[in-house]
Amino acid sequence: MPATTSHSWLRDERTEAAAERILDAAARLFVDHGVTATGMADIASAAGCSRATLYRYFENRKALHLAFVHREARRLGERVARSVTATDPRERITEAVLTAIREVRADPTLSVWFGLGDAALASELASTSEMIEVLGATFLAGPGGGVDAETTGRARWLVRGIVSLLTVPGVDEDDERAMIEQFLVPVVGPARL
CATH class of the missing domain: 1.10.10.60 (Homeodomain-like)
Incomplete structure (x- = not known):
């Protein structure tokens, strides 16, 4: 070198x-x-x-969008990691998702991506972004920190769940918490949950 x-x-x-x-x-x-x-x-x-x-x-414009999304996803991931303190894996996932959703909604720079006309682009970038998958997979990795193909697959579902709730919100946070606990956590949580 x-x-x-x-x-x-x-x-x-x-x-x-x-x-x-x-x-x-x-x-x-x-x-x-x-x-x-x-x-x-x-x-x-x-x-x-x-x-x-x-x-x-x-x-091109797509490269700029992707760079922007990666930068903001890293920042969001850091904030979520700092704020989630639950030790139970199910509660940790639930709190991480709810925190991410709250953070995105509170930040006009992020929430604009999920408004009418822009949500399709956000969904496309989120589903094709390896960096977003890595952030999700790192968060879902077990105590050893290893990220395997299964963890990466679960991370994809985690990202899809977050994007879904951002584009089609629940009635309120309690409703969203119930959906996350019932439909998302059993899919993305470790197999032993």
């Missing part, structure tokens, strides 16, 4: 900062105009860069 020079390190830092600036500008536009209604030219203008510069960081 080649040694990293201070010059290349600065370039990497600048690249990351520029990508973050673009994603931050996109977030503001998504909230103001909706995800699907926001074009790459709009994002470039809001970020203060040319379209050519934008396309150097994100080859």
